[in-house]
Amino acid sequence: MIQSNNSPATTQQSTKSNKEPVTTNIEWLNRAYSADGLPALRSLYDEWAASYDSDLSKSDQNYVAPALSAATVAKYAGNPAALKILDAGCGTGLVGAALANLGSKQIDGVDLSQGMLDVARKTNAYSVLETADLSKPLEKETDSYDVVTCIGTLTHAHVGPEVLSEFVRVVRKDGWIIATVLDDIWEPVGYRAEIDKLVASKKAELVSADSGDYRKGAGVSARMVVLKVLA
Ligand SMILES: C[S@@+](CC[C@H](N)C(=O)[O-])C[C@H]1O[C@@H](n2cnc3c(N)ncnc32)[C@H](O)[C@@H]1O
Secondary structure (H helix, E strand, O other): OOOOOOOOOOOOEEOOOOOOOEEOOOHHHHHHHOOOOHHHHHHHHHHHHHHHHHHHHOOOOOEOHHHHHHHHHHHHHOOHHHOEEEEEOOOOOHHHHHHHHOOOOEEEEEEOOHHHHHHHHOOOOOOEEEEOOOOOOOOOOOOOEEEEEEEEEEOOOOOOOOHHHHHHHHEEEEEEEEEEEEHHHOOOOOHHHHHHHHHHOOOEEEEEEEEEEEEHHHOEEEEEEEEEEOO
16 A cells, blocks of 8 residues: 555555565654654654654655755745744754755754754754744744744644744744645644634735645655745
């Protein structure tokens, strides 16, 4: 069975022929998507940090979202070298590294897991790396960033839609929020509805939320949300 949806807690297997099943290395992800509370999620990522990048870069995952998100920042927000960026849920720094490749020099990263931040530090892409829980108000000044990126973190058992209004607060007027949301939770978990509220209250404009490749090797797709902050 080739599983192409985004459901948690199911081991993905590619069995091109019944004789030669290829089990993908996705057990960590399944555990993350079904984590029971913040402490469990934090410990899981602390443990996973050492192998996270290599696990997700394997061809049966081919996690393309970080590179695509960096290109999306450049497309909408302009020259990455001129932007002050907050990478929310930065993990091991895949997004920061992709942005740095495009010239970014001012990236701050926050994440729940110190283990993930320790790996992110080695990318040298970030000016500041701090632990933070995105389910609480961010300890960041209002209007202090040109862009917030949040890739792979608005997902099953991680961070809910409420954080979007905090992102709007910390981004300056006419700045940008670039975030991924898995297709299968875009509406059911309320991300779409939260964005509709931000749009209705004229705090943000939804410029794009196209579905595209995410973990391309596993056939998993996500929305690439592009929000322009209006106030
Ligand atoms: C799938 S990883 C994505 C990391 C990185 N953005 C990337 O694209 O590789 C999800 C990240 O979200 C972080 N995370 C989960 N819940 C969080 C929370 N409540 N506050 C901050 N970070 C959180 C995890 O520690 C983990 O590093």
